Amino acid sequence: MEAGLVSALAKSPDATLAVLEVDEKYLPAMLTATSARVVVLLNLSRDQMDRAAEIWMLARRWRAALAAAPGCRVIANADDPLVAWAAGQARQVTWVAAGQRWHDDSWCCPNCGSHLRRDGEDWYCGECQNRRPPVRWALVGNEVIDPAGRARPLDLTLPGRANRSNAVIAFAVAEVFGVSVTQAMDPVRQVRSVAGRYTQVERRGTALRLLLAKNPAGWLEALDVLVPPPVPVLLAVNAQTPDGKDTSWLWDVDYRRLRGRPVFVAGERKLDLAVRLEADEVAFWMAGSIDEAVEQARSPSMDVIANYTAFQQIRAALGRAV
Numbered sequence: 001m002e003a004g005l006v007s008a009l010a011k012s013p014d015a016t017l018a019v020l021e022v023d024e025k026y027l028p029a030m031l032t033a034t035s036a037r038v039v040v041l042l043n044l045s046r047d048q049m050d051r052a053a054e055i056w057m058l059a060r061r062w063r064a065a066l067a068a069a070p071g072c073r074v075i076a077n078a079d080d081p082l083v084a085w086a087a088g089q090a091r092q093v094t095w096v097a098a099g100q101r102w103h104d105d106s107w108c109c110p111n112c113g114s115h116l117r118r119d120g121e122d123w124y125c126g127e128c129q130n131r132r133p134p135v136r137w138a139l140v141g142n143e144v145i146d147p148a149g150r151a152r153p154l155d156l157t158l159p160g161r162a163n164r165s166n167a168v169i170a171f172a173v174a175e176v177f178g179v180s181v182t183q184a185m186d187p188v189r190q191v192r193s194v195a196g197r198y199t200q201v202e203r204r205g206t207a208l209r210l211l212l213a214k215n216p217a218g219w220l221e222a223l224d225v226l227v228p229p230p231v232p233v234l235l236a237v238n239a240q241t242p243d244g245k246d247t248s249w250l251w252d253v254d255y256r257r258l259r260g261r262p263v264f265v266a267g268e269r270k271l272d273l274a275v276r277l278e279a280d281e282v283a284f285w286m287a288g289s290i291d292e293a294v295e296q297a298r299s300p301s302m303d304v305i306a307n308y309t310a311f312q313q314i315r316a317a318l319g320r321a322v
């Protein structure tokens, strides 16, 4: 948000480049305030709906803001119909096939409201001209396909499809700054952790791996990269202002795949999570803290999925070793 971005910029007043991760609600204002040279749009899904607007309204605001910024190059995920529509009136767009795992916010055409048709990765509206734009970069399995059609294996250190998508988008951004995929590949492969996410840390004989998930789309990605059973999982949810006060999004996550493994729930809203797991017939234990879960699980390893402030609390409890 604005205050955080201002304080980040103030720390390096002489920097010639800044990379700012911007809350979706603040993108139009930041675009005006910074005259950004490049805007990168990966996906758009419901999040913190008590303070952000409904998702189609956000897409409309992005679309108007990007149309009014002709000097800005947009790097956008063509596989997300909401993102494609939001970037659809921008003057300069690099389209990337970065994939879309979460479809539940884009079953309908943002242009006319009809049902979108899907055919593999392709999507199109049967009622208007809205369709997936042709792409310059693509993610196919574990490979990036560059603009010349060459395929290269990604072999990232970070797990999961979401990080492969991020990597392909990063190559498209690097290209704008004159950095080739060959130059960018090794640094991208070497990323092990992002602000504590995916970090592994030892706690009382248990190797913990930390995964951040803030909304249903993020939980879907996090559940995909879990180590298979019987490795236990700790889920922690808070509902402070940065998380969004409304936890009803928990009902959009399919927790059934957690059945048959030890599950611990923690965080300030662990009762909300408990009710949700009960409905999905997932057995669980309540934990007062991460140490309590580690103590009860007595396992060589454990995955931890937490939303924003719960994640920060866990990092603090682990002594910021992560």
Ligand SMILES: [Zn+2]
Binding pocket: 109, 110, 111, 112, 113, 114, 125, 126, 127, 128, 129, 130
């Ligand atoms: Zn349409």
